[in-house]
Amino acid sequence: MKKILVTGGCGYIGAHTIVDLLQHGYHVISADNNSRSKPNILDGVERITGVKVKNYTVDLCIFDDTHAIFQENPDLAGVIHFAAYKAVGESVEKPLLYFENNLNSLLNILRCCDNFQIPNFVFSSSCTVYGNPDESPVTESTATHEAESPYGYTKQMGEKIVQQTANSNEMNAILLRYFNPVGAHPSNEIGEIPLGKPANLVPAITQTAIGKLPQMLVFGNDYPTRDGSCIRDYIHVVDIAHAHTLALDYLIAGKNKGNCEIFNLGTGNGYTVLEAIRMFEQVSEQALNYSISGRRAGDITAIFANNEKARQLLGWVPQFSLEDMMRTAWNWEQKLKREETLLGGQNVFLN
Numbered sequence: 001m002k003k004i005l006v007t008g009g010c011g012y013i014g015a016h017t018i019v020d021l022l023q024h025g026y027h028v029i030s031a032d033n034n035s036r037s038k039p040n041i042l043d044g045v046e047r048i049t050g051v052k053v054k055n056y057t058v059d060l061c062i063f064d065d066t067h068a069i070f071q072e073n074p075d076l077a078g079v080i081h082f083a084a085y086k087a088v089g090e091s092v093e094k095p096l097l098y099f100e101n102n103l104n105s106l107l108n109i110l111r112c113c114d115n116f117q118i119p120n121f122v123f124s125s126s127c128t129v130y131g132n133p134d135e136s137p138v139t140e141s142t143a144t145h146e147a148e149s150p151y152g153y154t155k156q157m158g159e160k161i162v163q164q165t166a167n168s169n170e171m172n173a174i175l176l177r178y179f180n181p182v183g184a185h186p187s188n189e190i191g192e193i194p195l196g197k198p199a200n201l202v203p204a205i206t207q208t209a210i211g212k213l214p215q216m217l218v219f220g221n222d223y224p225t226r227d228g229s230c231i232r233d234y235i236h237v238v239d240i241a242h243a244h245t246l247a248l249d250y251l252i253a254g255k256n257k258g259n260c261e262i263f264n265l266g267t268g269n270g271y272t273v274l275e276a277i278r279m280f281e282q283v284s285e286q287a288l289n290y291s292i293s294g295r296r297a298g299d300i301t302a303i304f305a306n307n308e309k310a311r312q313l314l315g316w317v318p319q320f321s322l323e324d325m326m327r328t329a330w331n332w333e334q335k336l337k338r339e340e341t342l343l344g345g346q347n348v349f350l351n
């Protein structure tokens, strides 16, 4: 059974990816210092898969501690690297924190992969590397532009670091550019747990609908789009997760042409903010309390994916619709509320 190290395994996409890897015959270990996550998300993974995944509570910015994981697991068939800070707004306020954390952890992981000759590496990247694209849908060869935030720069720089490293040694790498990951596992055992007030659209919608937020703001309806609000490519987190399994299968089978290939992970459909809200209202059968405000700095008008390359080469076919995304997100938010009520305001997922 091939063993995979998932860094950031207690995170939203990391945990969903661990579930998919386990369900497709991989053995998995996690490394996550829980600075932005909770270890008990792996209890949810165990409830889904029956497997108790070992997590190394390690700060990957500390080389010796990172190296110790590889020393204990020299037989890794691959590494999937999620561990990074990802809050766009925070990155603008604290750029050095983002460059230190996101780049030092990546450099340590890559150094260890080189020292232990780990053959396969999958990097968690983002459509943010395109900046404000000239066109949509974007393909993997669409020109990238200046990133919109220090977070975006860490993804652009991270991609270059991975590419140059893979070009210089025997490692084979894949960069996966996520569009907008949303939703929760259909089992309702794991889902997104934003820390603090959510910046992203779907948790802002569900927290407003459940009453945790008084009202949601739509950041601008004066964009040059069909209804004036921004267009994004929302993609279910389980579809994103399965793409990681397919990417590892592809590398392990030696199907890769180059030693660092890039894949867009989006549905190829762009929805406006107001269309997403309408879909949520249809799913939840309740009106959402929102109002239109000014534009948010750094937002781009529209971006959605051309995902043909992932379809053709990885055999990746997104399964979840926007309706599924909203339904699973809403089910999860309602579960969090029930847990808080049961536990007198505490939340088992947050403790």
Ligand code: WQD
Pocket: 086, 088, 125, 126, 127, 128, 178, 179, 180, 181, 199, 200, 201, 202, 204, 216, 217, 218, 219, 220, 230, 231, 232, 273, 296, 299
């Ligand atoms: C989507 C749309 C907002 C909240 C970011 C990162 C990207 C990736 C996903 C990490 C925009 C609008 C949002 C709200 C709103 N993250 N919105 N009211 O900005 O496309 O992408 O998250 O990899 O890298 O850049 O996602 O969900 O924040 O916003 O109107 O309360 O929803 O203006 O048009 P974004 P988002």
